Amino acid sequence: MKLHDIHLLDLFDVGTEQGWLSMRQQRMVVHSAAAVSIMRAQLIRSLGQDAARAIVFRWGFAQGYFDAMMCSDHLASLQPVDRFVFGCTLHTMEGMVRVAPKVIEAKGPGKLHMEANWWHCAEADDHARVFGAGMTSSCWATLGYASGFGTYVIGALILFEEVACRCSGAQCCSVVGNDLDGWGDRAAEIEARYTLAGETSFSQQWKEIHAECEHARAIGTAAASAKSAPTATVTTVNGPDRTTAPLNFVVCSQAMTDLLVLAERVAPLEMNVLIEGESGTGKEFLARFIHEKSMRGDAPMVAINCAALTEGLLESELFGHARGAFTGAVRDKPGLFEHAGRGTILLDEIGEMPLCLQAKLLRALESREFRRVGSEKVLRLDARVVASTNRDLRQQVQTGAFREDLFYRLGGFVLTIPPLRERREEIPALAHYFLHSTARRWNKGVQTISPGAMRCLMSYSWPGNVRELQHAIERATVVASQSVLTVKDLNPEVAGRLGDPAPDGDLDVEANERQLIEEALRRYHGNRKEAAAALRISPVTLWRRVRKYGLSLS
Template identity: 45%
Template sequence: MACRAAYRLRRQDRGRPRPCIPLCLGDRSVVADPSDIQRILIVEDDPFNGPYAQQLLQAAGYKTDLVVSAEDAWRFLETESQEPPDTIVLDVNLPGMDGMTFAEKVKAHPDFQYIPIIIFTVHDSLEHKIQGLNKGGDDYLTKPYEPDELIARVNAMLRIRRLYLSLRHERQVNQKLALTLDRSERIGDLLGRSPAMRRISELILDISATDSHVLIQGESGTGKEVIARVIHQESKRSKGPFVVVNCAAYAETLLQSELFGHEKGAFTGAIRRKPGRFEQAAGGTIFLDEIGEVSLPTQVVLLRVIQDRKFERVGGEQTLTTDARIIAATNRDLADAMARGAFREDLYWRLNVIPIRVPPLRERKEDIPQLVNNFVERFNKQLGKNIQGFTKEAMDMLFTHHWPGNVRELENAVERAVVLAKGTYIRPEDLPELLQVNVLKLREPGAPKSLQSLERDHVLAVLTKCNGNKFKAAKMMGISRSTLYSKIKKHGLTSAYK
């Protein structure tokens, strides 16, 4: 049989010594769920009732905290904000701020408003109960009470609390998923939505919380720098600098000065100290484009920077450190370069922590519409145009073309078309002549040509149109001169265009 908490809270009896009441919960008693011990805050100033309720709840398996005023309770909530109570058992008649005011204050606070409150008082009138519930109470317990009733009501409030915490967790998970989807959609809009580019987008999100080095490989013009920028923007270093170094643009001695800086007087023309790109990239990302063009001596210095994070300026003795994340890119076959001894194997494995291979545009033509839309939108803003899109015939020409210059060549073609378009839609005649010539060739009778043959014809046509001027030809194709020279050699056009 349950022992009744047989007492009345009489203000005149406060301060008198009271006998210890045994904590007999009886056969009907309800205990805490052992799977998770919840925390209960008791706000009660009576020297007997507060400790008694605390002992009851502790015996039922709850973690309890007892304070004697609303002010103490508020300080407790602010101090324990990282681990707030799961339920508050609140007396109404408190010194200073009363329980009703405290309940109202709790429910107005964004962090505490979903903590259930049990109003704990001797007042049992309907009017008083309604007032307590309207002020922020979630339940009402009248003194005296059965111990089982207190615990049952606490359990009911804890079920509400668990439901809220579960919903909050699901909401946070959903918000995280929505944020991830938004980021994935944003990256997809920028890079493309083909299966290959979706895998790259997912990989970028997967590595966003890390500082691991990345090696991006792909043909010239495939968008390696764009991918490097997206990696930086999606990383925890996004607020830091993104520093680009084109390693193929500098001679060996100048490249070391560019990367690591130099001291005054280090060489002819070094009239002042200059910080290098690694120093400039502190807290951010350094993008080493065309890493395959770096000479072996400079590769040794780069290896040390990657391994030890240390370097010296050219002509200097002070050892500096760097925390920049390294993203490298190349259009060369580094495996072949290692086999020939032109690229250090140890440097390759240091850089190739996260490898990304960017497929050429001809292997992912389903990305063309998205890329075209991006370019049209940008050039509309830059040129003050209002191009709405491409006609079907013009879009078919884009899909027919081989795109040896990849995304860069597509970008150049779209820019030309936006400039020349007379209406709101780009027509076939607005596109470069080479695209039109290739379409006519494909329509000629006979067996379809191989991709190699199409590329050779395209390179030959461009060179012919530019009267053998390789600078103009490379610019028209959207590729570098070194890439053009490689294609000339590849297709046996060297004798005709030395």
């Protein structure tokens, strides 16, 4: 992997619900430069310069070491020199200094020589302001960060020294970093600067910092998983037959929870059910859920796609046929109504059934009797009928494409599954579920989804609904080369946009922002918290935008 393939902003995320700024699922805290300056000054006045320098240095050391630890999978995929360029860029992004590396020499295991210029170092400017100019080295936390990051990457103690400082009048701060062998006779002198009174050396201290960072990472990862993992329930039903895996349904939205409650209530009742929903929303799962919760759960459930067969074949599959009923009918064949017995039959895509066959189906439902094609023998229909469709049957009734009497016969109880774009709060839970199940199945090491990739998933419209999301995550899991699924792993259609395009090519930012906010407020009935979560902004930011555009929460 090349350094330019890594998007550093993907490492960071702001959780609107917890109010967390995090990097790689580890919580971070932003401090103002002024507050850091005051803390430094208080330490110097209270403890003296030597003790203050040692404490501030190891604070920076722990931060740099921990940052490198959090990015270890990225670093492992880079060339040795690029690992330190990555660290310089990350150090700059965190606001302490702009790092301009001049020399990076990773000479072998445990060896490093590095030289860099530091521009606009906050510590140097603040020290000069509070204590006056003249000090040759004042960037203690920044030196600690560079030393800690380098130590983790190399696996041996790396220490940086400031050879020029803005605090003493230099145009920029200049630093040199070496392993202890690289410092030669000066190693003890350099190490002593960062050692507190009573300690033997800093070499022992960095090993303790390593142990504490490992402990903090374990605690932070567990806490982040517990807080950030979407709250979801997984409902399982049997697959179409004994040779297929069970079907799992992940639910964490109120709309889907309410839908399952309704399905469970209607399941024991002897009435036909019509399931409406776009392709990929999970209509077959809901039908199997109703079957298993009914009194017929121990009997077979059979399904047929009414759009996949011609009229003649569909009639034969449903009702069966007698020997000699048509050319090729060399024996009696029972249909699916007979195979279902006292179980359930699912008529999938019922809106595609031809009109003449609709009449025969209506007759069978009304009389609970049917005949095989070409036979005079009357058979009993014992199965419960569940139908599903991705069409608007009411509109088809109006246009004459679907029989009105059959619609009311099938629709004794109608369940409508909302499309995924109307329950976006389920996308994180679904995406993580598909990620983990795919990683287990194909033995991939992908563990989580980057904030940038999740923003793409949340913004895409998902015309294929849950099925399309599942396929997108499966593909991305195969492509991913790290433990984190990133934007570049997603297919171009999902990754190449952060939302639906502006209507008619309108690129006015404020106009489209206002439109998005109005839509979110409408969809969530003025609930500021839910609207903000859908927009991926904080409720405070949403409130400011509402005031800016003069919108009403109602």
